[in-house]
Amino acid sequence: xxxxxxxxxxxxIIKRERIIKMMKNNKIKKITAVAVSVIMAAMMLxxxxxxxxxxxxxxxxxxxxxxxxxxDGIEKDNMEDSKAKFEAxxxxxxxxxxxxxxxxxxxxxxxxxxxxxTVYKTNFTEAPQIIASGYSSDLTAALEKYKxxxxxxxxxxxxxxxDGKVFAFPYAAYAFxxxxxxDLMEQAGxxxxxxxxxxxxxxxxxxxxxxxxxxxxxxPGIAFPTASNFGGWVFMPVAWSYGxxxxxQDSDGKWKATFDTPEAVExxxxxxxxxxxxxxxxxxSIVTGEDYYRIFGTNGxxxxxxxxxxxxxxxxxxxxxxxxxxxxxxxxxxxxxxxLGGNLYAxxxxxxxxxxxxxxxxxxxxxxxxxxxxxxxxxxxxxxKKLERxxxxxxxxxxxxxxxxxxxxxxxxxxxxxxxxxxxxVKLYNDFMANMGDCELHTEEPMCAQELYSILDSCIQSVLxxxxxxxxxxxxxxxxxxxxxxxxNIDY
Numbered sequence: 001x002x003x004x005x006x007x008x009x010x011x012x013i014i015k016r017e018r019i020i021k022m023m024k025n026n027k028i029k030k031i032t033a034v035a036v037s038v039i040m041a042a043m044m045l046x047x048x049x050x051x052x053x054x055x056x057x058x059x060x061x062x063x064x065x066x067x068x069x070x071x072d073g074i075e076k077d078n079m080e081d082s083k084a085k086f087e088a089x090x091x092x093x094x095x096x097x098x099x100x101x102x103x104x105x106x107x108x109x110x111x112x113x114x115x116x117x118t119v120y121k122t123n124f125t126e127a128p129q130i131i132a133s134g135y136s137s138d139l140t141a142a143l144e145k146y147k148x149x150x151x152x153x154x155x156x157x158x159x160x161x162x163d164g165k166v167f168a169f170p171y172a173a174y175a176f177x178x179x180x181x182x183d184l185m186e187q188a189g190x191x192x193x194x195x196x197x198x199x200x201x202x203x204x205x206x207x208x209x210x211x212x213x214x215x216x217x218x219x220p221g222i223a224f225p226t227a228s229n230f231g232g233w234v235f236m237p238v239a240w241s242y243g244x245x246x247x248x249q250d251s252d253g254k255w256k257a258t259f260d261t262p263e264a265v266e267x268x269x270x271x272x273x274x275x276x277x278x279x280x281x282x283x284x285s286i287v288t289g290e291d292y293y294r295i296f297g298t299n300g301x302x303x304x305x306x307x308x309x310x311x312x313x314x315x316x317x318x319x320x321x322x323x324x325x326x327x328x329x330x331x332x333x334x335x336x337x338x339x340l341g342g343n344l345y346a347x348x349x350x351x352x353x354x355x356x357x358x359x360x361x362x363x364x365x366x367x368x369x370x371x372x373x374x375x376x377x378x379x380x381x382x383x384x385k386k387l388e389r390x391x392x393x394x395x396x397x398x399x400x401x402x403x404x405x406x407x408x409x410x411x412x413x414x415x416x417x418x419x420x421x422x423x424x425x426v427k428l429y430n431d432f433m434a435n436m437g438d439c440e441l442h443t444e445e446p447m448c449a450q451e452l453y454s455i456l457d458s459c460i461q462s463v464l465x466x467x468x469x470x471x472x473x474x475x476x477x478x479x480x481x482x483x484x485x486x487x488x489n490i491d492y
Contacts, residue, residue, distance in 0.1 A: 049298035054352050055440065062353045063362060066325075068097035068119035084364050093358045102126070111135040116348040119359045123343050124443045127160055127168055128355065136167040136346040142360040143169075151369040151405045153398070155436050159443065160344060171367045173342030173398045174238055175441065177429045178206075179306040179314075180325045181299060182422065188216040188302070195424045202331045203270055206303065210280035211301035221280035223292055223301035224271060230289035231460045232453030234305050235271065235393040237339045237442065241332020242267035246445050246452060247487070255447050255487045260472075260479035263334070268471045285464040291437070293317075299424065307341075308397035310428065311421075321392040325425030328432035331438065340441040342398075349356035379411055383418050394421030396430040403434055448486040455482050 053121045056062055069076035083095045098117040100110070104126070105165060109134070110116050130136050141167055143149045143489045151218065152170070160168035178200075190198045190209055200206045210221025227229045237245070243263040247255050275281045282295055297317030304310075311324045327340040345367075347359045368375075386393050396415055416423070432439075445452055459478045463469045 023172050025108060034073060035143040042108070054355055055233055055470075056094050056475050060092055061358045062094045063118040063351075063355055063358045064096045064098045066098045066100050066102070066120040070097050070099040074232055082365065086362060090358075090361060094360065096363065108133070108135075111349070114348075114350045116350070118348050118355050119362060120346055120348065120353050121140070121166075121343060122346055124159055124170075124340060125449070126448065127344060129446060130346060131160070131167045132164050135349050137349055137351050137359075138165050138167060139169060139347060139350075139356065139360060140165045142357050145357070146360065146364060148369065149359075150362070151401050153400055153402050154452040155441055156340075156342075156398070159340070159441065167346065168369070169345040169363050170345075170400045171343055172347060173340060173400055174305055174307045174309065175329075175341075175398045175433065175436075176234075176305055176339045177269070177297065177329050177432060178303055178327050178424075179310055180303045180327065181296070181301070181319075182323050182325045182425050183448050184213050184217050184219055184302040185325065188212040192262075195422075196427060197325055197327060197425065199327050199428050201331050202333070203241065206330050207270075207274060207278050207280070208275065210294060210302060211278050214278075214280050217302070219299065220282045220295075220301045221278075222274065222303045223282055223287065223295045224274065224305075225246055225287045225289055225292040226287050226455055226460045227291075228288040229450055229453035230292060231287070232456030233444075234292075235267075235456050235460060236444070237305070237329065237337055238270065238332065239264060240337045240440075241330075241335055242270070242330075243334035243389060247447055255490065257479045258484040259482075260476045264489065265471045266333070268459060268463060268475060271460055273470070275464045276467045281464070283404075285461055299323075307377060308395045308433070311392040311395060315390050315392060320427075321390065321394070321420045322422050324392050324421065326429035328428050331439075336438055337439060337442050338436075340398075367400070369401045369407050371406045371410045375407065376410065379414055385416060387400070387418065389422065390420075392421050394419035394423060394426045396426075396433055398433045447490070451486045452482055 028425060043448050068079055077222055079097070083097070087095060098118055100106075100120070102120060102122045105123075107126075107130075111130075116135070127141065142147070149166070149225075156170050156173055157166065160166060160170060180196075182195065185197050188209070192198060192210060198209070206222065212416060213221035225234050237258070244259055244267055246257070246259045248258050249255055264419075275285075283299060284291070287295070292304065293310065293313050294317060295301050297314040297319050299318060306326070308326065311321070311326065314324055315321060326406075329336070331337075345359075345363045347356055351359060382392055394415060396412055399405075399408050399411070403409070403412075419426075455478045459474050462474050463471060
């Protein structure tokens with residue numbers, strides 16, 4: 001009798017129509033007829049009671065936590081230690097490890113079968129699709145209960161919210177700005193009277209600044225990557241700011257490449273002009289990610305597009321911390337936009353109310369707006385190690401918690417007190433991270449992103465190697481190749 005009722009309940013929650021809809025609209029490769037059978041079997045197994053119970057024999061709420069290290073070592077020891085301390089402080093909760101890590105090919109099948117861990121990690125790129133598919137629980141009530149709702153960075157929370165409800169818990173984030181060589185900027189006269197760098201408001205001013213740097217120093221005013229998928233990745237925020245949409249999903253759920261447009265031509269023409277009109281790029285047209293940082297880090301360029309953690313890499317070259325500056329991302333002709341990346345926790349859609357509550361408490365154990373002695377100690381040790389390695393301290397990267405959160409205040413004050421950077425040369429970026437104003441945060445493209453970056457690499461190389469290259473024709477071919485070689489091979 002119990003089994004019959006349970007089956008009916010589960011089958012009511014997860015119907016075959018939901019599977020069909022998921023197959024039609026989600027962004028992974030087609031689930032074949034064989035795979036469908038597997039999913040349906042998983043659903044039936046779950047319905048027959050093979051899924052994990054939500055309560056232990058002694059009434060504790062059971063949560064499974066994904067991304068658990070499977071190999072013995074420091075990471076596993078740390079997780080086991082966290083588990084022991086958490087369960088001691090939360091006697092009503094039992095934590096069960098699960099070694100599954102987010103992987104797109106397996107995610108939707110596990111989700112449809114109700115086999116996800118209670119708590120799982122993913123990234124901002126996947127969040128909109130996961131939320132739209134209904135595979136993450138509503139965390140709003142729990143976040144309000146634990147007084148977290150108004151302490152998150154509102155810019156970030158827009159990406160994990162729908163219809164006024166929150167469906168994920170961010171824990172790490174980064175956003176692009178511009179890094180610049182302080183010495184070269186000073187030589188080019190691009191400093192205000194107070195020692196703060198002039199901020200290029202848009203990409204046309206970036207080109208003007210680059211020309212001034214080149215004329216004053218003989219060094220390339222800006223570097224731009226073109227290879228190892230890095231060029232396409234860095235090109236993204238430039239293109240978005242010109243109004244480019246790289247792909248769209250039609251009414252049938254199929255993805256169409258859409259970057260053979262006048263806006264895309266204008267964006268690529270801008271990169272071409274940096275080479276042939278303004279002559280401000282390094283001579284080599286094949287620039288990998290490693291080359292990109294090396295060129296800048298050896299005083300070989302005045303500016304680069306970069307996230308807040310990049311300066312840490314630059315000091316391994318010739319640059320000293322005080323030679324590195326960071327400023328806000330410039331705007332484009334259509335909008336102000338920057339690339340957002342990062343990670344978040346989600347809670348399985350099959351979790352009941354007690355499990356959602358327990359899951360949020362588990363996540364809070366290591367991600368909390370309040371400050372603890374252990375968090376203080378960890379951050380102080382991290383800063384000390386950076387200083388020992390002569391890495392730059394002074395940049396306040398994008399924070400998950402807003403400026404009112406205790407942990408944000410502590411970390412910001414710690415950075416200010418230990419900074420080896422010239423504060424004037426990181427202020428523009430720090431202010432940008434704290435208040436992005438009208439700047440749109442844009443995650444990576446939802447489908448075949450790495451393949452898209454590779455194609456865009458080729459497009460960028462083509463216009464930098466040939467003065468007479470036709471941007472429109474190059475993008476038309478790139479768009480067609482991306483469609484036929486990748487998007488058309490996604491089965492729905």
